[in-house]
Amino acid sequence: MGVNIRGRSFLTLLDYTPQEIRYLLDMAKEFKNMKRCGVPHRYLEGKNIVLLFEKTSTRTRCAFEVAGHDLGLGVTYLDPGSSQMGKKESIPDTARVLGRMYDGIEYRGFSQKLVEELAAYSGVPVWNGLTDQFHPTQMLADLLTMEEKFGCLKGLNFTYMGDARNNMGNSLLVACAKMGLHFTACAPKELFPAPELVEKAEKIAEASGSTIRLTEDPEEGAADADVIYTDIWVSMGEPDEVWEKRIGLLKPYQVNSTLMKKAKPSAVFMHCLPSFHDTRTTIGTDIAERFGLPEMEVTDEVFESGQSVVFDEAENRMHTIKAVIYATLC
Numbered sequence: 001m002g003v004n005i006r007g008r009s010f011l012t013l014l015d016y017t018p019q020e021i022r023y024l025l026d027m028a029k030e031f032k033n034m035k036r037c038g039v040p041h042r043y044l045e046g047k048n049i050v051l052l053f054e055k056t057s058t059r060t061r062c063a064f065e066v067a068g069h070d071l072g073l074g075v076t077y078l079d080p081g082s083s084q085m086g087k088k089e090s091i092p093d094t095a096r097v098l099g100r101m102y103d104g105i106e107y108r109g110f111s112q113k114l115v116e117e118l119a120a121y122s123g124v125p126v127w128n129g130l131t132d133q134f135h136p137t138q139m140l141a142d143l144l145t146m147e148e149k150f151g152c153l154k155g156l157n158f159t160y161m162g163d164a165r166n167n168m169g170n171s172l173l174v175a176c177a178k179m180g181l182h183f184t185a186c187a188p189k190e191l192f193p194a195p196e197l198v199e200k201a202e203k204i205a206e207a208s209g210s211t212i213r214l215t216e217d218p219e220e221g222a223a224d225a226d227v228i229y230t231d232i233w234v235s236m237g238e239p240d241e242v243w244e245k246r247i248g249l250l251k252p253y254q255v256n257s258t259l260m261k262k263a264k265p266s267a268v269f270m271h272c273l274p275s276f277h278d279t280r281t282t283i284g285t286d287i288a289e290r291f292g293l294p295e296m297e298v299t300d301e302v303f304e305s306g307q308s309v310v311f312d313e314a315e316n317r318m319h320t321i322k323a324v325i326y327a328t329l330c
């Protein structure tokens with residue numbers, strides 16, 4: 001039977017089968033080709049979507065806006081603090097109001113529970129644009145990028161270096177398990193993903209024929225990898241005070257050229273962005289001054305190297321988000 005995800009929310013990849021993920025990736029490829037060839041695809045003219053952002057964003061917001069416009073949708077953006085949500089109006093009430101006006105709702109914020117509550121009450125598809133726990137639209141872009149680079153996903157050796165229990169670590173663990181990539185989380189023990197999630201991922205991996213490995217040893221983690229992935233060491237919403245401890249914990253996991261040499265010669269470097277690979281940001285400068293560290297999770301050399309595919313990932317956010325919007329609203 002064909003895949004049909006019309007009317008579904010997109011909150012975490014845990015809710016999606018490998019066949020459904022494959023369907024979205026294939027649709028994203030078609031949209032990417034259409035965009036490249038200048039073929040119009042205003043298939044959703046007359047519909048409207050709203051984007052709720054309680055945390056800042058460049059890629060996710062722009063991807064939703066451009067994808068929405070390309071599909072002919074009306075798009076409303078509500079920035080942090082400019083709606084009644086949470087302060088004067090509960091989430092169930094907000095969801096029911098927005099569900100009466102819009103055909104779909106994107107939410108970026110803190111709790112996964114909140115995005116689930118929006119989905120439960122709105123009566124329209126809700127798309128998770130990042131919570132503290134998961135970042136599922138990023139996963140589609142990353143899977144598409146790897147497939148473009150290697151021609152396949154199944155059997156690739158994927159290593160995630162750094163804070164393996166943040167939204168990216170959690171999401172990549174699930175995405176790799178679903179799509180048959182061998183997943184290694186390389187981090188200090190206290191930043192390993194939660195045991196309950198690892199257990200779930202192990203069951204999923206069993207079905208897809210892949211493996212899950214957790215290691216504290218960066219050399220072991222990087223050995224034979226096809227992909228080395230990292231993310232910032234302190235995520236949005238975490239207090240400034242955690243920087244010192246986090247730097248102490250994660251410095252040995254910095255992705256530098258010595259570490260990249262442990263991976264396969266054909267390996268690629270990936271990062272969801274934004275990244276602290278130099279001091280050309282206010283936070284980057286501040287950390288360099290306070291802790292004497294001019295590059296953090298990845299060195300500028302690796303970030304700018306031929307192995308880095310970070311801007312392909314960024315572009316693919318738009319094509320994959322377009323597929324999610326279209327497949328759930330069409």
Ligand code: CP
Nearest residue numbers: 057058059060272273
């Ligand atoms: N990768 C990502 O979600 O980027 P933004 O925070 O800019 O949306």
Ligand code: NVA
Nearest residue numbers: 166168235236272273
């Ligand atoms: N872990 C990062 C991901 C940003 C896309 C954060 O939550 O800030």
